Amino acid sequence: MILISSYIFYGWWDYRFLGLIFLSTIVDYTIGLLIHSEKTKNKKRVYLWTSILFNLIVLGFFKYYNFFVDSFIELFYGLGYEIKSKWTLNIILPVGISFYTFQTMSYTIDIYRKSLAPTKDFISFASFVSFFPQLVAGPIERASNLLPQILIKRKFDYVQAVQGLRLILWGMFKKVVIADSLAPIIDDIFNHNSDFSSGMLWLGAIYFSFQIYCDFSGYSDIAIGTSKLLGFELMSNFKTPYFSRNIGEFWRRWHISLSTWFRDYLYFPLGGSQYSEIKTLRNIFVIFIVSGFWHGSNWTFVVWGLIHAILYIPSFIFKTNRKYVSSIVAENSIFPNLKEIWQMLTTFFFVLIAWVFFRASSIQTAGAYIKAMFIKNDLDKYESFDFYKHKYYIILLVGLIVMEWLFRKNERDILFFLENNMKIRYVGYICISIIIIYNLLLNEKASFIYFQF
Numbered sequence: 001m002i003l004i005s006s007y008i009f010y011g012w013w014d015y016r017f018l019g020l021i022f023l024s025t026i027v028d029y030t031i032g033l034l035i036h037s038e039k040t041k042n043k044k045r046v047y048l049w050t051s052i053l054f055n056l057i058v059l060g061f062f063k064y065y066n067f068f069v070d071s072f073i074e075l076f077y078g079l080g081y082e083i084k085s086k087w088t089l090n091i092i093l094p095v096g097i098s099f100y101t102f103q104t105m106s107y108t109i110d111i112y113r114k115s116l117a118p119t120k121d122f123i124s125f126a127s128f129v130s131f132f133p134q135l136v137a138g139p140i141e142r143a144s145n146l147l148p149q150i151l152i153k154r155k156f157d158y159v160q161a162v163q164g165l166r167l168i169l170w171g172m173f174k175k176v177v178i179a180d181s182l183a184p185i186i187d188d189i190f191n192h193n194s195d196f197s198s199g200m201l202w203l204g205a206i207y208f209s210f211q212i213y214c215d216f217s218g219y220s221d222i223a224i225g226t227s228k229l230l231g232f233e234l235m236s237n238f239k240t241p242y243f244s245r246n247i248g249e250f251w252r253r254w255h256i257s258l259s260t261w262f263r264d265y266l267y268f269p270l271g272g273s274q275y276s277e278i279k280t281l282r283n284i285f286v287i288f289i290v291s292g293f294w295h296g297s298n299w300t301f302v303v304w305g306l307i308h309a310i311l312y313i314p315s316f317i318f319k320t321n322r323k324y325v326s327s328i329v330a331e332n333s334i335f336p337n338l339k340e341i342w343q344m345l346t347t348f349f350f351v352l353i354a355w356v357f358f359r360a361s362s363i364q365t366a367g368a369y370i371k372a373m374f375i376k377n378d379l380d381k382y383e384s385f386d387f388y389k390h391k392y393y394i395i396l397l398v399g400l401i402v403m404e405w406l407f408r409k410n411e412r413d414i415l416f417f418l419e420n421n422m423k424i425r426y427v428g429y430i431c432i433s434i435i436i437i438y439n440l441l442l443n444e445k446a447s448f449i450y451f452q453f
Contacts, residue, residue, distance in 0.1 A: 002150065002230070003123055006132035010096075013136075017094040020058070025129045027054050028104040032111045032118035032125075044112055051108040055101040062093055067297030096136035098294060102261055104129055107143040109265055116144050124150045133226040137219045139237040139257035146232070154231030163412065164228025169429065170414040171221030172436050174214035178396050180443040182211045185393070190359055193369050201373045203390070208359050209352050210397055213242065216255070224412070240408045242351075242401075243329045245343035247311045248321035250351060258294070262287045284316060285309045300357045300366060307354040328408055 011018045031051040038044045107128075110116035119125050128147045134140075189196055189204030196204070220237035227234045237257050244250035251259050270283040285306070292305020315321040329344065330336040336344065353370060360366035407413045 002132075003127045003130065006127065006130035006135060009132040010130060010135060013095050014092070020094055020097075021100060021130055022126075024055065024058065024101065024104055025126045027051065028108050028129075029118075029122055029125045031108050033120070035108060035111045036118045048108060048112045052105060055105050059097055059101045062091055062097055064297045065091060099138050099140055100129055100135060102140050102258075103143075106140075106261065106265060110143060119147060119151065121151065131227075131232075133223040133230075133232075134234060137216070137223070138255075139220060139223065139235050140261055141234060141257070145235060149232050157231065160228050160231065163414075164225040166414045167221045167225030167228065167412065169225075169432055169436075171218040171225060173218075173432055174221065174400070175218030176436050176443070177439045178400060179211045179215035179218060181396070181439060182207045182214075182393060184444065185390075186211055186359070190369070193365075193372060198373055198375070201369060205352050205356055205369075205373065206397075207393070209242075209348070209355050210400065212355065212358070213238070214400070221414075236411060239411045240404050242348055243344055243404070243408055244347050245324055245329060245340060246315050246320060246347055247308065247350070248315045249324040250347060251308070251312070252325070258291065262291055266290065280316070281313065284312060288312065295358070298361075299363055300360055303363055303366070304354050304357045307350075307357065311350050311354070331409075 007018060010021065028051055031047050035044050035047045038047065107116070107125075111118050124147065127150050128141075128143060131141070131146065131150075186204055186208050189200060190208070193201060193204070217238040224234045224236070235257055237255060239253040239256065241250050241253035244253055267283055267287045270286060271279055272283065273280045288305040288309035289302055290305070292301040292303070292308075295301040295304070312321065315323075329340050356369050356373075357363070357366040360369060
């Protein structure tokens with residue numbers, strides 16, 4: 001039933017790409033068995049690289065083909081040669097391809113490393129690849145976590161189901177009420193940034209920082225919650241990242257399934273931090289730049305990754321990158337101290353600047369936007385900040401921050417304050433549901449941002 005449901009879910013978007021995900025499933029299922037049964041290491045390595053290259057070629061063609069062609073043409077144009085290209089193609093990017101290709105690659109790599117035994121149950125493996133709650137935007141699951149849950153018989157768990165419904169409700173609130181409400185304002189500011197004052201450009205960057213967080217973490221909450229209803233436990237993907245005290249902590253709390261994937265399957269194979277500092281710095285730059293490139297076929301994403309690499313380097317040099325591995329902000333108190341407030345604000349500031357490149361259509365546009373954030377002060381000429389016009393959105397964001405702060409110790413302990421009183425609990429559920437439905441009717445329909453990746 002899971003496989004059928006997942007294929008119907010994916011095929012509803014575009015049935016033509018069902019063949020692509022099925023092909024990817026067959027290739028990695030077969031290669032996993034071949035790696036396991038092969039005795040010689042050289043042949044195992046050949047099978048492994050067949051899997052890796054197949055997945056990267058598929059991903060590269062659908063996601064990056066036109067990008068490389070256009071970049072090639074622009075390079076020669078800059079050298080004085082004009083190429084009239086007939087090489088670009090009208091390629092539709094399959095939803096979720098960046099996620100499920102990484103998921104299947106990790107399966108064959110783990111088998112090669114002997115940290116996972118392959119399954120002979122093709123239906124279960126196909127269900128793992130296409131598991132519909134997290135298929136199109138993660139979390140990027142590991143076979144070692146999800147596949148065993150598919151193979152065993154599950155029973156309905158009331159407590160688990162309630163937790164799942166709460167996560168779905170909170171995820172929908174973040175996506176529909178916050179992210180989708182902010183979207184038109186952000187689009188207007190970024191698309192017509194020359195018409196706005198510095199204050200409004202700062203507000204646009206702040207709004208986008210929360211939009212992308214609420215959009216992506218909202219989907220993750222919905223995926224994790226839906227999986228709980230079906231008896232599955234997925235890995236956490238976000239752990240209140242904007243309360244991070246440095247960039248290292250931010251990346252342990254933001255898009256956790258991707259950052260740990262790159263750590264385990266790229267950073268460590270490159271040598272991690274086992275060798276000289278120069279090689280370690282090289283490895284850090286590689287994973288951040290590749291992470292940026294994973295997000296999209298635009299140089300803005302590469303610059304976004306490069307900025308985060310540069311931001312991460314000081315904490316690595318001064319050995320503070322792992323300072324907050326096992327702690328959270330204000331761990332033993334209600335409020336953060338002044339040092340923690342400063343750390344969170346400075347980390348958020350640098351993350352926000354990087355987000356401008358992530359959102360902008362080009363590097364030049366991002367540069368002009370950031371420059372105007374600091375020097376455009378002619379309030380009579382440009383549209384400036386009006387508190388009353390934005391008070392609804394500010395209240396929403398303050399409410400979000402308060403809620404996130406309350407459950408910062410356990411990101412899945414959503415709406416815990418509704419547990420003690422049944423009347424308050426159901427009134428709370430009904431009120432949140434009404435707000436979500438109202439905003440669904442009020443706002444323009446918007447897909448999840450990470451669907452495009």
